[in-house]
Amino acid sequence: MKTIVVEDRTCLLAKPVLQAIADTCISLGHRVVRWRGPLSGRVPHSRRLQRCHAAFVWNGVHPSYAPAMAELAAMQARVANVELGWNPQRGTCQIDTAGINATASWSSEPLLTVGKTPLAVRPQGDLLVPLQLDRDTQITQLSPSFANMRALVEFLCRNSRLPVRVRPHPKAPADPLLQQTTLRLGGSWDDSSNFAMAVQRCRAVALVNSSVGVEALGQQLPVLCFGQSIYRHEGAVYCLNNDPAATAQVTSELQHGHCTLTVERVAAAYHRVMSHQWTHAEIPQRLPAIVDQLLAGTVDFADQPYGLWSQLIHLLTPWTGSGRRAA
Missing domain, CATH: 3.40.50 (Rossmann fold)
Known part of the structure; x- marks a missing residue:
């Protein structure tokens, strides 16, 4: 014993x-x-x-x-x-x-699945940005490019070629200043009652490493990942950082209906997470x-x-x- x-x-x-x-x-x-x-x-x-x-x-x-x-x-x-x-x-x-x-x-084990089929892109929709809590260890320890959500939102509003829609975290206090900044930079503020409803109107999802990224993968949506994450694998998500040109290129391709992610890699990343x-x-x-x-x-x-x-x-x-x- x-x-x-x-x-x-x-x-x-x-x-x-x-x-x-x-x-x-x-x-x-x-x-x-x-x-x-x-x-x-x-x-x-x-x-x-x-x-x-x-x-x-x-x-x-x-x-x-x-x-x-x-x-x-x-x-x-x-x-x-x-x-x-x-x-x-x-x-x-x-x-x-x-x-x-x-x-x-x-988490860091390579994803061995070979990607063959390009992921389909919805003909309409924006870039949904689900916010996380700044104090969460996902941000304080696993987000090397962005120290907080304000930095991420401002970066995306300035560099995305898709319209940006920001969804506040359900447990975060109201942040009128961030909302005003989002609107001033040309983005919009999501008021959907839950993530399932919010994601219906988007073409892709951009986040640091939120767990809702797993839900987006399960729906075969393009995911732009800006932090260390359990699903950060090339071909399964766009593995990005604070490089403006890379974000502009990816969102421009998505805007025109092109996606370099593959159905097979997305499914493999999703099923690996769910198995754990x-x-x-x-x-x-x-x-x-x-x-x-x-x-x-x-x-x-x-x-x-x-x-x-x-x-x-x-x-x-x-x-x-x-x-x-x-x-």
Whole structure:
């Protein structure tokens, strides 16, 4: 029996995923300790990390997790990162031992499918730009060309040969200034009730690395990708950066009905992403392989050195409750 830490969260999308992970680890015969992470919210567990062989943390790449990740590394615990899935996000998750989204272990593997059939372009429509949250790690860590959404919108309004329609993120506060800037630069502001409706009127979708890009791929729409992403593969999406000429050329071709993406590569990228997305019901069947991978080669605590630095971190971490075994 090994000790596995599983974070808990108040978020209604994350909580059932983490509970299913805890329940599955217990069913495999391991001791599970629930943990209150830096972004967990008010959950009835300790913020202090107990010594463990492995840990499941939500996201884990936010800067506030750095001390905890350092402590887990010091105690030689293996870590798996957990996040929402992509299409749809509700009811699904992603779990990987290397990272989430574009940092996942499988993300950079080459797409071997050969493209033969040019992707069809709708005869009418604009360039839909679904915004993301500036504070999200998808932007803060995986968007080398654009530091925020304002920079992306201004770039596209100035360089796209297709009309630009900006769709605000549903969780973002109203931004009248960005809306005014978009309109001043010749773009429009999308007021569709959901992404499915917004995408019906576009010819292509431009984004940094949003999960809605997966939905666009599923609809065989041309996607202009400006950041590091799980679907950033040549021939499946347009792999772009802050080069104005490249964006102008791609959007000009799309305006005239030409597309260098291929049906086969788009479908391959979409199906690869979907194959790494788990439903909640799949966790008991798919998680044991991840647990085995995490625990392979781990040693009993009696045989494992636990350095002074790790002990100091452990003692100084604020104690806000009692660790408890998941029910």
